[in-house]
Each structure stands twice: as structure tokens, then as C-alpha cells.
Amino acid sequence: MIFAYNKQNVGDTLMVIVKNDENKENKSERKGAVARIQTIDGTTVAWNFFNVSDYLTIHGNGQVELTEKDIDTLNEQLKLAGFEERLVADLSPKFVVGYVKTCVDHPDSDHLHITETEIDGGETLQIVCGASNIEAGQKVVVAKPGAMMPDGQMIWPGNLRGVDSFGMICSAKELHLPNAPEKKGILVLEDDAKVGEKVEIGK
Structure with missing residues (x-):
């Protein structure tokens, strides 16, 4: 939600x-x-x-x-x-530190990559990412399904060229972080970042 x-x-x-x-x-x-x-x-x-x-x-x-x-x-x-439906609470953080466990080229794209990225609770998500600087072994910021980006974009499970994707690996600019670089590419965190930890983002 x-x-x-x-x-x-x-x-x-x-x-x-x-x-x-x-x-x-x-x-x-x-x-x-x-x-x-x-x-x-x-x-x-x-x-x-x-x-x-x-x-x-x-x-x-x-x-x-x-x-x-x-x-x-x-x-x-x-x-x-008078409505019979009820909301079911999901209080888990929507922006977390992720660890890119694997990263392979998309079979039907010259720029997309398919990652297995670990997030909170030891869960691993398949996320398709188009950033040129993505690679295995990185700590990154993951917007999970149910996240709303600072620009209002909502993150839901999707499919990119025939491959399912469950979230988004973010750039500093997409997160509206102060002094975000203009160049394209995902935000790579320091090695001491804790996988699964909540990430505070800009608005």
C-alpha cells in the first residue's frame, strides 16, 4: 500500500x-x-x-x-x-539498502541488466536495471514495490522486455538527494552500509 x-x-x-x-x-x-x-x-x-x-x-x-x-x-x-473491505497493514520500509548478488545482461536488450538483489528480511528480489554502472557486489538503494518516488512515480512489479522486475535500483537524482550528480547511474553506497536498513529520501 x-x-x-x-x-x-x-x-x-x-x-x-x-x-x-x-x-x-x-x-x-x-x-x-x-x-x-x-x-x-x-x-x-x-x-x-x-x-x-x-x-x-x-x-x-x-x-x-x-x-x-x-x-x-x-x-x-x-x-x-459501510464498506466491508479492510486495509491490511504492511509497515516494512519501502526504501532500503540492497546488495546486488548477481548481475547479468538482459537477453533482449543492449543496455538492461537482470539482478538478484538482497533486501530486508533476507529477501532477494529480481530487479531489471538499465544503469551502465550496475554490477554484482554493490550496495545500492532499492525502492521496493509499494514505494512512491519523490517525483510521484509509484513502484509496482513490472515486466521489461519479457523479464519480471520487482522494484527499482535508484540513482541519487531519482531520490532527490542533495548535491546529486547530473550524470546517469545508480547510487553506489559505501561498503559499510547495512543491507536491509531503511533509507531516508528527499521530497
Whole structure:
């Protein structure tokens, strides 16, 4: 799930994105101060909680973090509005230090690479990366599925030229880090970076 809040530009509305709608046509249903967004076939892809400050204190702008208690509060709002669906908490960090265990050339591309990258909890993700400086043995920043980049791009599982990819290995510029170099390439971290550790990003 992605929790997004921008009071200045959107208003006092918490947006909860639960699935990638893949640009499909959507429909919405509003009950009280809650709206459900679904694909035409009935798959729920997002929720809007209006006037959310009436019952939650939101810290931050853009992608925001909620506690398990906050999610319980949102589920209570869903119940009060008459919706039967509930949100399932996933409180794991979405930007973490990763370790590139393997890196091979993509069989159908002259610039893409297929990596096996270890993240938090000992999990290994297959991530397709187009950076020329990617190689095995590096510590990198991984945006996991469910992450929202500083520019608003949302990271979901995808497929690049026939190969599944579960996340994104990031550059300093993509992370909006101070003094990020203009040249292309992923951000390579120091050797003492701890695999799985949460990474704070710019906004």
C-alpha cells in the first residue's frame, strides 16, 4: 500500500493506493467521507479518506508513513461508512539498502541488466536495471514495490522486455538527494552500509 497526502495541493485527503490500476478505466463509489476507486471489473485499487485530520494526525508530505494503530483507525472509518473491505497493514520500509548478488545482461536488450538483489528480511528480489554502472557486489538503494518516488512515480512489479522486475535500483537524482550528480547511474553506497536498513529520501 502507498499512503499519499498533500494538503496544500489536494486538500485534507489521504490517498491509499493498494494496487496498480495499469491505467485501466476506473469507477468510484463514495459513502460519507470515504471513496473507493475500482477498475471496471470491480478490483479495488485505491481509497480516498476525506477530512482525514478529523481523526488522524498526518506527518509529512507526499508518501507518508502510518502506524498499525492509524490503519486500525482507517479500517474503523471504512466500517462506519459501510464498506466491508479492510486495509491490511504492511509497515516494512519501502526504501532500503540492497546488495546486488548477481548481475547479468538482459537477453533482449543492449543496455538492461537482470539482478538478484538482497533486501530486508533476507529477501532477494529480481530487479531489471538499465544503469551502465550496475554490477554484482554493490550496495545500492532499492525502492521496493509499494514505494512512491519523490517525483510521484509509484513502484509496482513490472515486466521489461519479457523479464519480471520487482522494484527499482535508484540513482541519487531519482531520490532527490542533495548535491546529486547530473550524470546517469545508480547510487553506489559505501561498503559499510547495512543491507536491509531503511533509507531516508528527499521530497
